[in-house]
Amino acid sequence: MTPDRHTGQPDAEMSEQPLEQRRIIPRPPGEQPTAGRMPPAGDAPPAPAAGDTPAAGTAPSAGDTPAAAPQTVTTPDTVTERQALAEGTPTRTVQLEGLRAFYGRAEQVKGVDLEFKANEVTAIIGPSGCGKSTMIRCINRMHEEIPGARAEGRVLLDGLDVYEHSVDVVAVRRAIGMVFQKPNPFPTMSIFDNVAAGMRLTGMRRRGAELSARVERALVDAGLWDEVSERLSEPGVGLSGGQQQRLCIARSLAVDPEVILMDEPCSALDPVATLKIEELIDDLKQRVTIVIVTHNMQQAARVADRTAFMLDGRLVEAGPTQEIFTNPSDPRTEEYVTGKFG
Amino acid sequence: MSAAGAAPTPPPAHALLAGGPGLRRRKLVNRTMESTATLAALIAVAVLAIVIVSVLIKGVSAINLDFFIKSPAPIGQSGGGIANSIVGTALLVALASALAVPVGILVGIHTSEFARPSVASSIRFALDILNGVPTIVTGIFVFGLLVVGHVQSGYAGAFALAIIMLPIVARSAHEVLSLVPASLREGSLALGVRRWRTVLRIVVPTAASGMVTGALLAVARVAGETAPLLFTSSIASNLVSTDPSQAFASIPVSIFTLSEEASPAAHAQAWAAALLLIFLVVLLNIVARSVFGRSQARIRRTR
Numbered sequence: 130m131t132p133d134r135h136t137g138q139p140d141a142e143m144s145e146q147p148l149e150q151r152r153i154i155p156r157p158p159g160e161q162p163t164a165g166r167m168p169p170a171g172d173a174p175p176a177p178a179a180g181d182t183p184a185a186g187t188a189p190s191a192g193d194t195p196a197a198a199p200q201t202v203t204t205p206d207t208v209t210e211r212q213a214l215a216e217g218t219p220t221r222t223v224q225l226e227g228l229r230a231f232y233g234r235a236e237q238v239k240g241v242d243l244e245f246k247a248n249e250v251t252a253i254i255g256p257s258g259c260g261k262s263t264m265i266r267c268i269n270r271m272h273e274e275i276p277g278a279r280a281e282g283r284v285l286l287d288g289l290d291v292y293e294h295s296v297d298v299v300a301v302r303r304a305i306g307m308v309f310q311k312p313n314p315f316p317t318m319s320i321f322d323n324v325a326a327g328m329r330l331t332g333m334r335r336r337g338a339e340l341s342a343r344v345e346r347a348l349v350d351a352g353l354w355d356e357v358s359e360r361l362s363e364p365g366v367g368l369s370g371g372q373q374q375r376l377c378i379a380r381s382l383a384v385d386p387e388v389i390l391m392d393e394p395c396s397a398l399d400p401v402a403t404l405k406i407e408e409l410i411d412d413l414k415q416r417v418t419i420v421i422v423t424h425n426m427q428q429a430a431r432v433a434d435r436t437a438f439m440l441d442g443r444l445v446e447a448g449p450t451q452e453i454f455t456n457p458s459d460p461r462t463e464e465y466v467t468g469k470f471g
Numbered sequence: 472m473s474a475a476g477a478a479p480t481p482p483p484a485h486a487l488l489a490g491g492p493g494l495r496r497r498k499l500v501n502r503t504m505e506s507t508a509t510l511a512a513l514i515a516v517a518v519l520a521i522v523i524v525s526v527l528i529k530g531v532s533a534i535n536l537d538f539f540i541k542s543p544a545p546i547g548q549s550g551g552g553i554a555n556s557i558v559g560t561a562l563l564v565a566l567a568s569a570l571a572v573p574v575g576i577l578v579g580i581h582t583s584e585f586a587r588p589s590v591a592s593s594i595r596f597a598l599d600i601l602n603g604v605p606t607i608v609t610g611i612f613v614f615g616l617l618v619v620g621h622v623q624s625g626y627a628g629a630f631a632l633a634i635i636m637l638p639i640v641a642r643s644a645h646e647v648l649s650l651v652p653a654s655l656r657e658g659s660l661a662l663g664v665r666r667w668r669t670v671l672r673i674v675v676p677t678a679a680s681g682m683v684t685g686a687l688l689a690v691a692r693v694a695g696e697t698a699p700l701l702f703t704s705s706i707a708s709n710l711v712s713t714d715p716s717q718a719f720a721s722i723p724v725s726i727f728t729l730s731e732e733a734s735p736a737a738h739a740q741a742w743a744a745a746l747l748l749i750f751l752v753v754l755l756n757i758v759a760r761s762v763f764g765r766s767q768a769r770i771r772r773t774r
Contacts, residue, residue, distance in 0.1 A: 269661060271657065271660065271661055274656075274657065274660060276587070276588065299663050299664070299665050300663065301663075302660060302661055302662065302663040303662070303663030304663075306661065306662065307657075307661035309654060309657065309658065309661075311654060313652070313654040313655055313657070313658040314658075315655060315658070315659070315673055315677070316655070316677055317673075317676040317677055317679075326659070326662065326664075326672075326673075327662040327663070327664070330662070330664040330668050330669075330672055330673075331662065331663045331664055331665075377658065380658075380662065381662060384662055384663060
């Protein structure tokens with residue numbers, strides 16, 4: 130395969146393309162379901178697959194999903210390279226509308242309306258069991274992996290509902306990555322393979338030098354490269370906890386997500402490792418929208434541009450972090466951030 | 472605190488810590504129970520030791536090179552070996568594994584990764600029942616299915632052994648797959664990896680050595696099975712045969728037939744065959760354990 134990214138498969142360089150081209154919306158019937166695994170003819174045709182995007186390159190009219198016509202797609206020109214993105218191209222917004230989440234009959238998230246703005250870090254704070262984690266797991270549809278769990282309402286990624294019928298759940302998760310509370314590198318894989326796993330297993334079909342380059346870039350972006358560049362073939366689980374968590378961040382960065390959800394990413398780490406991750410979050414917001422759930426209010430104050438306070442499955446208030454911590458409008462927020470409960 | 476008349480004085484320490492009247496009896500009961508349990512454990516180990524030692528004593532005299540590489544001597548002559556049975560058992564077990572291991576592992580993957588909990592538990596219940604079916608019944612069943620109207624064959628014997636292996640392999644695959652932390656599945660799914668690929672590329676490799684262990688234990692179990700082979704693969708040639716459409720000789724059936732013979736030499740060979748079988752089973756168990764130990768260490772590192 131030639132290294133030129135724009136001659137490859139339709140979803141080769143995903144991040145520059147509108148959501149429709151990123152296969153949030155699945156291919157029309159007859160095409161192969163797995164993204165990136167196009168028939169070998171792949172090299173010849175230009176980016177948009179037949180029938181996939183009615184108007185290639187421009188804000189699409191989304192013919193097959195009239196309900197979710199995105200108005201706000203800020204499509205970087207297809208020529209724009211990743212470097213441009215790194216310099217602060219707007220990332221995507223996520224909007225929750227009336228989001229409710231259930232475990233069986235128990236309602237854990239009871240109707241949340243909230244917007245996560247592009248190029249910002251939004252922290253979700255609140256006492257244990259208030260539904261923070263459940264809520265962000267609804268954003269990339271990981272919630273439904275739990276038997277008996279389901280969600281209602283809408284989660285709009287740049288105006289497109291990820292719960293839309295025509296939306297492919299796998300593509301949602303590729304666009305909205307996730308970092309978990311405990312680092313979970315794949316134990317059978319080396320450091321390199323852990324980072325490459327997303328590309329290999331999602332059919333992004335990167336090989337040789339290009340794969341290595343992307344792995345390196347993800348590790349650099351995750352601030353781990355200097356520590357592991359000499360031992361990429363060693364097992365990922367041999368790293369320290371903080372390194373493992375940055376490895377997991379690199380792993381999710383490697384598939385070029387638009388949004389990264391972090392579910393208490395530092396709660397299993399020591400203060401030094403925590404500081405590193407926080408610095409990393411600050412760098413990453415240039416290119417991805419970040420939502421971070423945290424128990425640690427100092428952490429929210431340090432990393433977040435905006436903060437949302439949840440209580441008992443409901444959003445109490447959301448706003449600029451400064452305001453939430455110094456001048457909250459709801460007395461419950463004030464009690465929580467001043468440590469009166471929780 | 473001053474000695475206020477109303478406040479009861481706390482009992483002195485020696486009264487607080489003294490055992491009271493039942494103490495001696497309770498200590499005695501405790502010691503009796505402990506030693507009874509220890510004794511029971513010793514008896515179990517002793518039984519194994521006695522079996523191995525007696526088989527060793529009686530069998531070792533007949534072990535020589537001929538025993539491994541020669542076919543049984545014609546009736547009336549001395550010497551010979553059980554090469555046909557060794558080859559037969561190896562082929563039977565290999566064929567049975569080729570049938571049972573893939574199916575069993577797929578069943579385990581289904582119950583652990585894909586089936587709804589209610590379905591999974593009924594499948595596991597069915598596997599338990601299958602595991603409990605007496606092997607002679609399995610033998611009769613395969614006899615009725617494959618041998619009646621045809622002839623005994625290695626295929627029939629291997630099929631019977633595969634039926635016995637299947638639940639063992641499936642249950643152990645299920646167990647080791649459920650030991651794989653859910654966080655690994657989530658990590659993979661959250662990358663946008665499809666479910667079947669997550670199972671195939673993340674979950675199964677993590678549990679692979681555990682599944683190998685299960686398969687080895689199942690092999691160890693069926694290598695010594697006699698009953699299912701009596702009906703399906705016992706009337707065998709004395710020559711080494713590798714054709715599964717003919718009945719294979721096998722070590723357990725040879726032990727049975729040799730011990731029925733009149734000559735002391737045949738009895739000694741039966742003991743030697745028993746020794747060989749025990750050695751194989753012990754070896755398989757040791758290998759299985761070491762493989763499993765390594766897989767556990769790997770899983771633990773991600774917890």
